Amino acid sequence: MNRDTANRRLRAGIVGGGQGAFIGAVHRIAAELDGQAEVVAGAMSTDPQRAAMSAQSWFLKRSYTSFQEMAETESQREDGIDFVIIATPNYLHFPVAKVFLEHGIHVISDKPMAFTLAEAQAEVALVERGDLIFALTHNYTGYPTVRHARELVRHGILGDIRKVLVEYVQDWLMEPVEKAGNKQALWRTDPTKSGISGCVGDIGTHAENLLEFITGLKISSLCADLTTFVPGRALEDDANMLLRLENGGKGILTCSQIAAGEENNLTIRIYGTKAGLEWQQMEPNTLLFKEPGQPQQILRTGLPYMSSEAQAATRLPAGHPEGFLEAFANLYKMIIADIRRVEEGNKPMGGYPTVHDGLRGMQFVTKVVESSQNGSIWVNL
């Protein structure tokens, strides 16, 4: 690498995420939060007017209407972007990543990594051939409490994992809002934009990723029952599945976008031979630690007993709640530090989801659909 990144904020570009797509602003805020990067360029919409207005509202220095053009131009400018953020609908994730990687620009992509399993495999090959950072924003792994949970498992505090219950339930698709003009719903329920899966691809993969991230265990087989409850919808909006883990542990994963009255309830419970854990995304600064015969303990972000992994992901004193954006920014912090390392000729240190997690997610989705379509049978993963 040859960029001098030492005494400046990194420069970022963004593809997608124009006005109306909340995830664009999430990426910008998260990228800039620690003062280590600035979004300076964007191809925020294929609609020129929307692209221009989106760029202007952020005071971007350069606005494009084509991501290919952006990749070419930026890669040739002396003050071009160091990395690109991909915040488009799913079917564009891989094509955009490919172009920027080929132009020597680091990539931070929304999940899922690709539209199909084949694309995902191609992407792994592409990334492994080069020296560029490719990171995937499975953002829930950025919470200090989640990172602490992983440390507890790693250090054997839970013993061998026996049972995992993970769920991610929402209600925002319980009515056919895609027919009422909800853009977020429109592409997510459209197989040509979203892929072979609806609810599982959108949120089930976060649950799967969180389970494997914290436990360090792979799901070895699963039996899935997908349902489309809203009439006329092409993709499932609800899923229940039994899981078996590589170590003999058992689990359940349920995700839904028709769970009446639920906002964004991602909850995981893990039970080992020594102790258990519980974490709820909607109150993310709390981690419940459960030792048999002992009082349950309320572990809280920012207190001195938290692991150094958790402390590194904490910005405020205890009792000053940190949330979704801060967790998202924790991934960016690690990724940006790695981009700096790579640009200075050093090895990246990781700690955030990569192309391998992205492939894993695509395999998971593929197998879940396969199980359900064959009568909800057991399939190996």
Next chain:
Amino acid sequence: MNRDTANRRLRAGIVGGGQGAFIGAVHRIAAELDGQAEVVAGAMSTDPQRAAMSAQSWFLKRSYTSFQEMAETESQREDGIDFVIIATPNYLHFPVAKVFLEHGIHVISDKPMAFTLAEAQAEVALVERGDLIFALTHNYTGYPTVRHARELVRHGILGDIRKVLVEYVQDWLMEPVEKAGNKQALWRTDPTKSGISGCVGDIGTHAENLLEFITGLKISSLCADLTTFVPGRALEDDANMLLRLENGGKGILTCSQIAAGEENNLTIRIYGTKAGLEWQQMEPNTLLFKEPGQPQQILRTGLPYMSSEAQAATRLPAGHPEGFLEAFANLYKMIIADIRRVEEGNKPMGGYPTVHDGLRGMQFVTKVVESSQNGSIWVNL
């Protein structure tokens, strides 16, 4: 019937439940709580000394060492017992019930109703032939909040039920305590005392009963994955299962006795086309009502908006917590009222679990074991 029960407390006998078995005291307290019955006789242990001491500690008027003798004697006394409470290990439930029914004595039995499906079917036939009350203490249906939940479903407030998540997790068998002399654990983990199932029979049936009680829907098929985590144990101590409901709804049921740090966590969540519900047994005076786009509502026992079904099961003003014993006593209240009705020549009104719920439970356990033993396949129920 020919007993005059009008101006007195009913007289009860108890089989089992001697010192050391907490469930005996639960039944006595629940039976007597509303001043409508008194336990006067017992065959509380086959060990004569333990039987005598147990009876004495409760100031029972008559103590037996054989339940057959008790049935014969009591049925012939003018002041004999009106009903018997069965609080023995599972394998005795049916034989005891049979003897008392044959002697014309009403029966209130702990669940499961019988040791095998065949016994359960025989018991249904026996009960249907006569005019005696047979009730099963699926006690969690006695909570006011649970009864209110059923009313909400019945009145269509939730719309059509789409998804049900029910769980019952504990940790008291996470170590092989049956080998360390824990009597409660000993018979529950012994197939000759407990039956073909451990965890599912013991607590999973409560979860199944609660699901069907509140939703009014039958489970039509299931796919179960049973696990024995504690080495050397003969019966499963953990179960995960996918459920399909008769109306097309889907569900998950998980139960465990190895879930580290969990006390007695029975929780049910129900999602319909209009609204959702959540209830946790460990904070039983609260019922969460979840309407999409509206604030979640915290429904509380004793407040005026609760249904008459809930009010009838409430003894105290709001904010004065009622618990497990009061819920148990709510079943007894309805059962005793029905015994009075029957003795006065009137029709019973029901409202509590009966022999049909008992049969349903045995069918459920049988099918769960069948599914799991055949590779966790789908089976119809």
Next chain:
Amino acid sequence: MNRDTANRRLRAGIVGGGQGAFIGAVHRIAAELDGQAEVVAGAMSTDPQRAAMSAQSWFLKRSYTSFQEMAETESQREDGIDFVIIATPNYLHFPVAKVFLEHGIHVISDKPMAFTLAEAQAEVALVERGDLIFALTHNYTGYPTVRHARELVRHGILGDIRKVLVEYVQDWLMEPVEKAGNKQALWRTDPTKSGISGCVGDIGTHAENLLEFITGLKISSLCADLTTFVPGRALEDDANMLLRLENGGKGILTCSQIAAGEENNLTIRIYGTKAGLEWQQMEPNTLLFKEPGQPQQILRTGLPYMSSEAQAATRLPAGHPEGFLEAFANLYKMIIADIRRVEEGNKPMGGYPTVHDGLRGMQFVTKVVESSQNGSIWVNL
């Protein structure tokens, strides 16, 4: 004493508590819950018909319309009552207690102990002259978690107490329901039935008693601001006060019956030099333990780490919620055991509120009113 109480349930009578007064049923259930006593006689109302119906609904053996007659008759019967329960409005507490004590019958009285401070002092003298048990049902001290809290303080786990926050807020008097025929409200807002104080006497004394019970510290001075918010009401329905404790600690006590949307929220928080505690009556099986720099601990009724004081007040395994009636019954359990001891010629062991707590409560109410009436000045207690 000369009654033989060894091999039987004790016999109780009740004064007041007729139909419509929930506290009557609470006393009966609590007295009988552990199978150690039975209510057999009552003077439940001065209205003969209501007295008769109340007695009949409980299958009482003997019903009176005059408590004096009941005291005389019962004291002369061989199978007369061992103790009386006083569940009348406040102004009768002392006269009733006096008559039964003079007839050699033990007394369990609702709080406050008396109508005036002078009466309370007379009552102390009367009780101290004799050998009869006199107990006051400050029932919140009966919860296992409350008893455990006291043990933690006693054993120095909290260090020196610095700060106590106690509150008891309800909303049932936020409208002038006494004018709409609410009988409970009627006597509680009437100075001729209730005494010099409304809200403080009714519920503030529970808060004061709880504070002194758990901390073992006396309130040494206070500054109180009483308010009557509902127009036309004669007694205060809200109170705020600053407290100073005998050891130099500081505190706040607030109580209200006009706190919109609150049921029966009695909450206490205690902060010492080493740790803190929090307990909420509406979720009484939980006690929060707070050590600086450590995870907060959720202590729960029934788990093995609870003190023997708490275990003695627990009937069920952990996770089987116990409530208000069980806490009330815990006082009865101790009181009945003491009545047995005294009748057998032994010394009572105590552990429940007595005439001294009753006097303390009357002093507290008197001083609170004095402070407020003199411009909310500081007064010594």
Next chain:
Amino acid sequence: MNRDTANRRLRAGIVGGGQGAFIGAVHRIAAELDGQAEVVAGAMSTDPQRAAMSAQSWFLKRSYTSFQEMAETESQREDGIDFVIIATPNYLHFPVAKVFLEHGIHVISDKPMAFTLAEAQAEVALVERGDLIFALTHNYTGYPTVRHARELVRHGILGDIRKVLVEYVQDWLMEPVEKAGNKQALWRTDPTKSGISGCVGDIGTHAENLLEFITGLKISSLCADLTTFVPGRALEDDANMLLRLENGGKGILTCSQIAAGEENNLTIRIYGTKAGLEWQQMEPNTLLFKEPGQPQQILRTGLPYMSSEAQAATRLPAGHPEGFLEAFANLYKMIIADIRRVEEGNKPMGGYPTVHDGLRGMQFVTKVVESSQNGSIWVNL
């Protein structure tokens, strides 16, 4: 005004907030979060090395060691700062503000506004003479739920306010950490840096501000009991006070920095003639709404029923937790918009705490100390 701010991020400078002072980073993040401003200059420490390192770690364009120099230089540069952020210890707040105001630079100051009441009055005069924006970061008013609470009161949903309970309790000063080198503790417990009050000035003023912000009512008189529990400390570390509100309502305010096991627990409860509210800063996305006789409602940030005031302060869909930094940034968003308005010659719209809130806070602190020093008497405010 004469700056052209239309098509660019505003430029900010910061005084104080160097490495080790968490509040500096809070201000930078909050100022930059919405992409509307960038911190470009700083006088972050009087220690030249610390100043330089602090500035470098944020990639600031210009670093100063004197705030006076910074004010002079920046006010003369064409690309000078538009506003200054004051993040110093209390005794510098006014002198710094004065210099920048005199150089025509807008000011955003940490609270308290000044060191003494006299300074505060001088500051009001100074600000009123000019056209510059002066804002005070009483940041807790930035939470969407707090803004919604105020709307509920404003629209009469609570009726007349009768009772307010507000508390702010922490434990970080329960040991004499100022003697162990804790810099944050050092200046906060030092009267020459902090002012006449410790705990009340530091956090009690947030509680007072929150109470008056939400209710729209002034505290009319108070009776305060301040305590210094940690030996050798010069300022109080605990305070309890009774409040009377201008409309006849009553209240309690308690704040503490010695409340063992508490993190940063700012909680407010408000009871009106129609309904009540409860909000806890540590779970800030939830607001409890309490209507008598109705289920309590859990109002949540981001849901459609929230007021437009709350929506304007929300960046993410419901269930994606926002925290302290986002609330802080909400103030900055409004302040920056007002700076743009003023620079364009328009009127500011407000919505954030100003010099008048700052004066109010100083008056409050002064009166609290006066009350306590005179024997905890009532004083008018």
